[in-house]
Amino acid sequence: MYEQMVTARHYEERLVDEYLVGKQPAFDISAGPIPGELHLAAGHEASGAGVCMHLRDDDTVTAPHRPHHIAIAKGVDLKRMTAEIFGRKTGLCRGKGGHMHLFDPDVNFACSGIIAQGCPPAVGAAMAAKKRNTDAVAVAFLGEGAIDQGGFLESLNLAAVHDLPVVFVVEDNDWAISMPKDRVTDVQNGAQRAAGFDLPGVRIDSDDATAVYEAAGEAVMRARDGNGPTLIEVQVHRRMGHFMGDAEAYRPEADIDRAKQRDSIERLAEDLRSHGVTDDELDEIRERAHERVEEAISWAKEQPEPAPEEAYENVFTNPPAQAATDGGSATDAPDDAGETGGDN
Numbered sequence: 178m179y180e181q182m183v184t185a186r187h188y189e190e191r192l193v194d195e196y197l198v199g200k201q202p203a204f205d206i207s208a209g210p211i212p213g214e215l216h217l218a219a220g221h222e223a224s225g226a227g228v229c230m231h232l233r234d235d236d237t238v239t240a241p242h243r244p245h246h247i248a249i250a251k252g253v254d255l256k257r258m259t260a261e262i263f264g265r266k267t268g269l270c271r272g273k274g275g276h277m278h279l280f281d282p283d284v285n286f287a288c289s290g291i292i293a294q295g296c297p298p299a300v301g302a303a304m305a306a307k308k309r310n311t312d313a314v315a316v317a318f319l320g321e322g323a324i325d326q327g328g329f330l331e332s333l334n335l336a337a338v339h340d341l342p343v344v345f346v347v348e349d350n351d352w353a354i355s356m357p358k359d360r361v362t363d364v365q366n367g368a369q370r371a372a373g374f375d376l377p378g379v380r381i382d383s384d385d386a387t388a389v390y391e392a393a394g395e396a397v398m399r400a401r402d403g404n405g406p407t408l409i410e411v412q413v414h415r416r417m418g419h420f421m422g423d424a425e426a427y428r429p430e431a432d433i434d435r436a437k438q439r440d441s442i443e444r445l446a447e448d449l450r451s452h453g454v455t456d457d458e459l460d461e462i463r464e465r466a467h468e469r470v471e472e473a474i475s476w477a478k479e480q481p482e483p484a485p486e487e488a489y490e491n492v493f494t495n496p497p498a499q500a501a502t503d504g505g506s507a508t509d510a511p512d513d514a515g516e517t518g519g520d521n
Protein backbone atom coordinates (compact mmCIF):
# COMPACT_ATOMS: atom_id res chain seq x y z
CA MET A 178 0.00 0.00 0.00
CA TYR A 179 2.81 2.36 0.88
CA GLU A 180 4.44 1.80 -2.47
CA GLN A 181 1.20 2.47 -4.36
CA MET A 182 0.63 5.63 -2.35
CA VAL A 183 4.11 7.09 -2.80
CA THR A 184 4.01 6.19 -6.48
CA ALA A 185 0.74 8.08 -6.89
CA ARG A 186 1.95 11.11 -4.94
CA HIS A 187 5.27 11.33 -6.76
CA TYR A 188 3.59 10.74 -10.10
CA GLU A 189 1.32 13.70 -9.55
CA GLU A 190 4.12 15.92 -8.30
CA ARG A 191 5.97 15.16 -11.52
CA LEU A 192 2.84 15.76 -13.60
CA VAL A 193 2.60 19.22 -12.03
CA ASP A 194 6.08 20.05 -13.37
CA GLU A 195 5.23 18.75 -16.82
CA TYR A 196 1.80 20.35 -16.87
CA LEU A 197 3.12 23.84 -16.11
CA VAL A 198 5.56 23.77 -19.04
CA GLY A 199 4.43 26.45 -21.51
CA LYS A 200 1.30 27.40 -19.55
CA GLN A 201 2.74 30.40 -17.74
CA PRO A 202 3.03 33.33 -17.01
CA ALA A 203 -0.63 33.90 -17.93
CA PHE A 204 -2.23 30.50 -17.38
CA ASP A 205 -3.07 29.01 -20.77
CA ILE A 206 -4.86 25.71 -20.27
CA SER A 207 -4.43 24.60 -23.88
CA ALA A 208 -0.65 25.12 -24.01
CA GLY A 209 2.22 22.79 -23.17
CA PRO A 210 2.78 19.04 -23.38
CA ILE A 211 -0.32 18.23 -21.28
CA PRO A 212 -3.11 20.37 -22.69
CA GLY A 213 -6.50 20.56 -20.97
CA GLU A 214 -7.63 20.08 -17.40
CA LEU A 215 -5.70 18.11 -14.81
CA HIS A 216 -7.38 17.01 -11.56
CA LEU A 217 -4.87 15.78 -9.03
CA ALA A 218 -5.65 13.40 -6.21
CA ALA A 219 -2.93 14.27 -3.69
CA GLY A 220 -4.57 13.54 -0.33
CA HIS A 221 -6.80 10.75 -1.74
CA GLU A 222 -4.16 8.03 -1.96
CA ALA A 223 -5.33 6.00 1.05
CA SER A 224 -8.63 5.19 -0.58
CA GLY A 225 -7.24 3.96 -3.90
CA ALA A 226 -4.50 1.88 -2.30
CA GLY A 227 -6.56 0.52 0.61
CA VAL A 228 -9.34 -0.69 -1.68
CA CYS A 229 -7.39 -1.91 -4.71
CA MET A 230 -5.05 -4.07 -2.62
CA HIS A 231 -7.95 -6.53 -2.50
CA LEU A 232 -8.56 -6.60 -6.22
CA ARG A 233 -7.41 -8.84 -9.05
CA ASP A 234 -6.98 -7.99 -12.71
CA ASP A 235 -10.34 -9.54 -13.55
CA ASP A 236 -12.14 -7.28 -11.07
CA THR A 237 -13.51 -4.07 -12.55
CA VAL A 238 -12.85 -0.57 -11.28
CA THR A 239 -14.52 2.61 -12.44
CA ALA A 240 -13.09 5.92 -11.26
CA PRO A 241 -14.08 9.56 -11.57
CA HIS A 242 -12.26 12.61 -12.98
CA ARG A 243 -9.56 12.39 -10.26
CA PRO A 244 -8.32 8.92 -11.20
CA HIS A 245 -4.53 8.59 -11.01
CA HIS A 246 -4.17 7.13 -7.52
CA ILE A 247 -6.89 4.57 -8.26
CA ALA A 248 -5.50 3.66 -11.69
CA ILE A 249 -2.03 3.15 -10.25
CA ALA A 250 -3.32 1.00 -7.39
CA LYS A 251 -5.42 -1.09 -9.83
CA GLY A 252 -2.31 -1.84 -11.86
CA VAL A 253 -3.02 0.22 -14.97
CA ASP A 254 0.04 0.27 -17.22
CA LEU A 255 1.83 3.40 -16.01
CA LYS A 256 3.71 4.03 -19.24
CA ARG A 257 0.66 3.84 -21.47
CA MET A 258 -1.38 5.83 -18.96
CA THR A 259 1.26 8.56 -19.02
CA ALA A 260 1.39 8.53 -22.81
CA GLU A 261 -2.39 8.99 -22.75
CA ILE A 262 -2.09 11.98 -20.45
CA PHE A 263 0.48 13.47 -22.83
CA GLY A 264 -1.88 12.82 -25.76
CA ARG A 265 0.43 10.35 -27.47
CA LYS A 266 -0.44 7.70 -30.02
CA THR A 267 0.67 4.80 -27.81
CA GLY A 268 -1.47 6.01 -24.92
CA LEU A 269 -4.16 3.77 -23.48
CA CYS A 270 -6.76 5.44 -25.70
CA ARG A 271 -4.39 6.48 -28.47
CA GLY A 272 -4.13 9.93 -26.95
CA LYS A 273 -7.83 10.69 -27.37
CA GLY A 274 -9.00 10.35 -23.80
CA GLY A 275 -6.55 12.36 -21.77
CA HIS A 276 -6.19 12.11 -18.02
CA MET A 277 -9.93 11.88 -17.25
CA HIS A 278 -10.66 9.11 -19.75
CA LEU A 279 -8.22 6.32 -19.12
CA PHE A 280 -9.32 2.87 -20.18
CA ASP A 281 -7.28 -0.27 -19.67
CA PRO A 282 -9.06 -3.50 -20.60
CA ASP A 283 -6.08 -5.57 -19.40
CA VAL A 284 -6.97 -4.74 -15.80
CA ASN A 285 -10.61 -3.73 -16.32
CA PHE A 286 -10.18 -0.08 -15.43
CA ALA A 287 -12.10 2.91 -16.74
CA CYS A 288 -12.69 6.46 -15.60
CA SER A 289 -14.84 9.35 -16.73
CA GLY A 290 -15.14 13.11 -16.37
CA ILE A 291 -18.90 12.77 -15.83
CA ILE A 292 -19.46 12.54 -12.12
CA ALA A 293 -21.09 9.32 -10.84
CA GLN A 294 -20.87 8.01 -14.40
CA GLY A 295 -18.86 4.98 -13.29
CA CYS A 296 -21.62 3.59 -11.07
CA PRO A 297 -23.91 2.04 -13.69
CA PRO A 298 -21.03 0.38 -15.62
CA ALA A 299 -19.67 -1.04 -12.36
CA VAL A 300 -23.10 -2.52 -11.65
CA GLY A 301 -23.10 -3.89 -15.20
CA ALA A 302 -19.69 -5.50 -14.70
CA ALA A 303 -20.87 -6.99 -11.42
CA MET A 304 -23.99 -8.35 -13.09
CA ALA A 305 -21.86 -9.87 -15.87
CA ALA A 306 -19.57 -11.52 -13.31
CA LYS A 307 -22.57 -12.98 -11.52
CA LYS A 308 -24.17 -14.29 -14.71
CA ARG A 309 -20.87 -15.88 -15.73
CA ASN A 310 -20.59 -17.54 -12.33
CA THR A 311 -17.19 -16.03 -11.64
CA ASP A 312 -16.25 -14.50 -8.31
CA ALA A 313 -15.02 -11.26 -9.88
CA VAL A 314 -16.21 -8.05 -8.25
CA ALA A 315 -16.59 -4.44 -9.34
CA VAL A 316 -15.76 -1.25 -7.47
CA ALA A 317 -17.12 2.18 -8.35
CA PHE A 318 -15.27 5.18 -6.93
CA LEU A 319 -16.99 8.56 -6.81
CA GLY A 320 -16.68 11.87 -5.00
CA GLU A 321 -19.00 13.07 -2.23
CA GLY A 322 -20.17 15.76 -4.65
CA ALA A 323 -21.68 13.04 -6.84
CA ILE A 324 -23.81 11.21 -4.30
CA ASP A 325 -27.03 12.96 -5.17
CA GLN A 326 -26.70 11.94 -8.81
CA GLY A 327 -29.47 9.66 -9.97
CA GLY A 328 -26.96 7.29 -11.55
CA PHE A 329 -25.44 6.57 -8.14
CA LEU A 330 -28.73 6.09 -6.30
CA GLU A 331 -30.22 3.94 -9.06
CA SER A 332 -27.04 1.86 -9.09
CA LEU A 333 -27.28 1.29 -5.34
CA ASN A 334 -30.83 0.08 -5.80
CA LEU A 335 -30.10 -2.24 -8.72
CA ALA A 336 -27.02 -3.65 -7.00
CA ALA A 337 -29.03 -4.29 -3.83
CA VAL A 338 -32.06 -5.84 -5.44
CA HIS A 339 -29.90 -8.23 -7.52
CA ASP A 340 -27.36 -8.87 -4.73
CA LEU A 341 -24.53 -7.89 -7.06
CA PRO A 342 -20.83 -8.15 -6.22
CA VAL A 343 -20.10 -4.43 -6.25
CA VAL A 344 -18.56 -2.00 -3.79
CA PHE A 345 -19.23 1.75 -3.96
CA VAL A 346 -16.45 3.90 -2.56
CA VAL A 347 -17.22 7.56 -1.92
CA GLU A 348 -14.15 9.74 -1.53
CA ASP A 349 -15.28 12.60 0.69
CA ASN A 350 -12.83 15.49 0.36
CA ASP A 351 -15.43 18.02 1.61
CA TRP A 352 -15.51 19.91 -1.70
CA ALA A 353 -17.16 19.61 -5.08
CA ILE A 354 -15.13 22.17 -7.03
CA SER A 355 -15.93 25.30 -4.96
CA MET A 356 -19.02 23.88 -3.21
CA PRO A 357 -18.55 22.76 0.39
CA LYS A 358 -20.31 19.53 1.30
CA ASP A 359 -22.47 21.05 4.04
CA ARG A 360 -24.12 23.41 1.57
CA VAL A 361 -25.45 20.60 -0.60
CA THR A 362 -26.48 17.91 1.83
CA ASP A 363 -27.68 17.50 5.41
CA VAL A 364 -26.35 13.95 5.39
CA GLN A 365 -22.80 14.44 6.59
CA ASN A 366 -22.20 10.71 6.85
CA GLY A 367 -22.71 9.59 3.25
CA ALA A 368 -22.53 5.92 4.25
CA GLN A 369 -25.93 6.36 5.93
CA ARG A 370 -27.50 6.39 2.50
CA ALA A 371 -26.84 2.67 2.31
CA ALA A 372 -29.60 2.08 4.89
CA GLY A 373 -32.19 3.35 2.40
CA PHE A 374 -31.29 0.39 0.18
CA ASP A 375 -30.87 -2.08 3.04
CA LEU A 376 -27.14 -2.33 2.38
CA PRO A 377 -24.19 -2.23 4.74
CA GLY A 378 -22.66 1.26 4.87
CA VAL A 379 -19.33 2.10 6.48
CA ARG A 380 -17.73 5.48 6.96
CA ILE A 381 -14.01 5.80 7.61
CA ASP A 382 -13.49 9.12 9.30
CA SER A 383 -9.84 9.56 8.47
CA ASP A 384 -7.68 8.79 5.51
CA ASP A 385 -6.00 6.00 7.38
CA ALA A 386 -4.97 3.51 4.68
CA THR A 387 -5.04 0.60 7.11
CA ALA A 388 -8.62 1.37 8.16
CA VAL A 389 -9.62 1.62 4.49
CA TYR A 390 -7.84 -1.66 3.79
CA GLU A 391 -9.76 -3.42 6.56
CA ALA A 392 -13.18 -2.05 5.61
CA ALA A 393 -12.59 -2.73 1.92
CA GLY A 394 -11.38 -6.24 2.69
CA GLU A 395 -14.70 -7.06 4.31
CA ALA A 396 -16.71 -5.44 1.54
CA VAL A 397 -14.80 -7.18 -1.26
CA MET A 398 -15.04 -10.52 0.51
CA ARG A 399 -18.78 -10.04 0.99
CA ALA A 400 -19.13 -9.30 -2.72
CA ARG A 401 -16.93 -12.24 -3.79
CA ASP A 402 -18.84 -14.60 -1.55
CA GLY A 403 -22.10 -13.66 -3.24
CA ASN A 404 -23.43 -11.61 -0.35
CA GLY A 405 -24.03 -8.40 -2.27
CA PRO A 406 -22.91 -4.80 -2.32
CA THR A 407 -21.46 -2.43 0.28
CA LEU A 408 -21.14 1.33 0.41
CA ILE A 409 -17.95 2.77 1.91
CA GLU A 410 -17.25 6.45 2.44
CA VAL A 411 -13.69 7.53 3.15
CA GLN A 412 -12.72 10.93 4.49
CA VAL A 413 -9.88 12.09 2.28
CA HIS A 414 -8.34 15.51 1.73
CA ARG A 415 -7.89 17.68 -1.28
CA ARG A 416 -4.37 18.97 -0.88
CA MET A 417 -4.55 20.97 -4.11
CA GLY A 418 -7.07 22.96 -6.11
CA HIS A 419 -9.99 21.30 -7.87
CA PHE A 420 -7.81 21.29 -10.96
CA MET A 421 -4.44 22.70 -11.81
CA GLY A 422 -4.74 26.45 -12.15
CA ASP A 423 -7.55 26.72 -9.58
CA ALA A 424 -6.67 29.72 -7.40
CA GLU A 425 -9.04 28.39 -4.68
CA ALA A 426 -10.21 31.89 -3.80
CA TYR A 427 -13.36 30.29 -2.34
CA ARG A 428 -11.47 28.10 0.12
CA PRO A 429 -10.52 29.25 3.64
CA GLU A 430 -6.75 29.18 4.23
CA ALA A 431 -7.30 27.13 7.38
CA ASP A 432 -8.99 24.40 5.36
CA ILE A 433 -6.06 24.20 2.95
CA ASP A 434 -3.64 24.06 5.87
CA ARG A 435 -5.65 21.32 7.55
CA ALA A 436 -5.64 19.23 4.38
CA LYS A 437 -1.89 19.55 4.11
CA GLN A 438 -1.24 18.68 7.74
CA ARG A 439 -3.01 15.34 7.49
CA ASP A 440 -0.82 13.26 5.30
CA SER A 441 -2.04 9.71 4.92
CA ILE A 442 1.31 8.68 3.45
CA GLU A 443 3.30 9.94 6.42
CA ARG A 444 0.73 8.35 8.71
CA LEU A 445 1.18 4.95 7.07
CA ALA A 446 4.96 5.36 7.20
CA GLU A 447 4.69 5.92 10.95
CA ASP A 448 2.52 2.82 11.33
CA LEU A 449 5.05 0.80 9.35
CA ARG A 450 7.94 2.11 11.47
CA SER A 451 6.06 1.20 14.62
CA HIS A 452 5.75 -2.33 13.23
CA GLY A 453 9.46 -2.62 12.64
CA VAL A 454 9.89 -1.41 9.06
CA THR A 455 13.14 0.54 8.90
CA ASP A 456 13.74 3.95 7.35
CA ASP A 457 16.07 2.29 4.86
CA GLU A 458 13.30 -0.04 3.75
CA LEU A 459 10.91 2.89 3.34
CA ASP A 460 13.58 4.81 1.37
CA GLU A 461 14.04 1.81 -0.86
CA ILE A 462 10.30 1.67 -1.60
CA ARG A 463 10.24 5.39 -2.35
CA GLU A 464 13.25 5.15 -4.63
CA ARG A 465 11.71 2.28 -6.54
CA ALA A 466 8.48 4.25 -6.93
CA HIS A 467 10.33 7.36 -8.11
CA GLU A 468 12.29 5.38 -10.68
CA ARG A 469 9.14 3.84 -12.04
CA VAL A 470 7.53 7.25 -12.37
CA GLU A 471 10.55 8.80 -14.11
CA GLU A 472 10.72 5.88 -16.49
CA ALA A 473 7.04 6.21 -17.40
CA ILE A 474 7.29 9.96 -17.95
CA SER A 475 10.46 9.75 -20.06
CA TRP A 476 8.96 6.95 -22.13
CA ALA A 477 5.72 8.86 -22.67
CA LYS A 478 7.50 12.01 -23.78
CA GLU A 479 9.37 10.06 -26.47
CA GLN A 480 6.18 8.62 -27.94
CA PRO A 481 4.81 9.88 -31.26
CA GLU A 482 1.78 12.12 -31.42
CA PRO A 483 -1.19 10.75 -33.37
CA ALA A 484 -1.57 11.92 -36.95
CA PRO A 485 -4.43 14.44 -37.32
CA GLU A 486 -6.43 12.09 -39.55
CA GLU A 487 -6.50 9.49 -36.76
CA ALA A 488 -8.98 11.75 -34.96
CA TYR A 489 -11.80 9.89 -36.69
CA GLU A 490 -10.58 6.40 -35.93
CA ASN A 491 -12.07 4.40 -33.04
CA VAL A 492 -14.68 7.00 -32.23
CA PHE A 493 -18.45 6.91 -32.53
CA THR A 494 -18.72 9.60 -35.13
CA ASN A 495 -18.33 10.11 -38.83
CA PRO A 496 -15.77 12.52 -40.17
CA PRO A 497 -17.11 15.84 -41.39
CA ALA A 498 -17.67 15.88 -45.16
CA GLN A 499 -14.59 18.06 -45.57
CA ALA A 500 -12.25 15.57 -43.90
CA ALA A 501 -13.78 12.69 -45.85
CA THR A 502 -13.24 14.35 -49.22
CA ASP A 503 -9.79 15.72 -48.37
CA GLY A 504 -8.42 12.26 -47.77
CA GLY A 505 -7.26 11.66 -44.23
CA SER A 506 -9.67 9.18 -42.74
CA ALA A 507 -11.73 8.82 -45.94
CA THR A 508 -10.85 5.15 -46.26
CA ASP A 509 -12.25 4.41 -42.79
CA ALA A 510 -15.31 6.56 -43.26
CA PRO A 511 -18.72 4.95 -43.54
CA ASP A 512 -20.25 5.16 -47.02
CA ASP A 513 -22.68 7.84 -46.00
CA ALA A 514 -20.05 10.03 -44.34
CA GLY A 515 -20.54 12.76 -46.90
CA GLU A 516 -24.25 12.97 -46.13
CA THR A 517 -24.14 12.67 -42.36
CA GLY A 518 -20.80 14.30 -41.66
CA GLY A 519 -20.24 17.85 -40.60
CA ASP A 520 -22.72 18.20 -37.80
CA ASN A 521 -21.75 15.29 -35.63
Ligand SMILES: Cc1ncc(C[n+]2csc(CCOP(=O)(O)OP(=O)(O)O)c2C)c(N)n1
Binds near residue numbers: 243419
Ligand atom coordinates in the same frame (compact mmCIF):
# COMPACT_ATOMS: atom_id res chain seq x y z
C1 LIG B 1 -22.85 15.03 -14.38
C2 LIG B 1 -21.85 16.10 -14.13
N1 LIG B 1 -22.23 17.27 -13.59
C3 LIG B 1 -21.33 18.27 -13.36
C4 LIG B 1 -20.01 18.06 -13.69
C5 LIG B 1 -18.99 19.16 -13.41
N2 LIG B 1 -18.12 18.74 -12.32
C6 LIG B 1 -16.90 18.26 -12.52
S1 LIG B 1 -16.13 17.81 -11.11
C7 LIG B 1 -17.46 18.28 -10.19
C8 LIG B 1 -17.45 18.17 -8.70
C9 LIG B 1 -17.07 16.84 -8.26
O1 LIG B 1 -16.96 16.80 -6.86
P1 LIG B 1 -16.75 15.44 -6.17
O2 LIG B 1 -17.65 14.43 -6.75
O3 LIG B 1 -16.83 15.67 -4.71
O4 LIG B 1 -15.27 15.03 -6.61
P2 LIG B 1 -13.91 15.79 -6.27
O5 LIG B 1 -13.66 16.72 -7.42
O6 LIG B 1 -14.08 16.51 -5.00
O7 LIG B 1 -12.90 14.71 -6.21
C10 LIG B 1 -18.47 18.77 -10.99
C11 LIG B 1 -19.77 19.28 -10.49
C12 LIG B 1 -19.65 16.84 -14.25
N3 LIG B 1 -18.39 16.58 -14.58
N4 LIG B 1 -20.56 15.86 -14.46
Ligand SMILES: [Mg+2]
Binds near residue numbers: 320321348352354
Ligand atom coordinates in the same frame (compact mmCIF):
# COMPACT_ATOMS: atom_id res chain seq x y z
MG1 LIG C 1 -15.35 16.10 -3.40
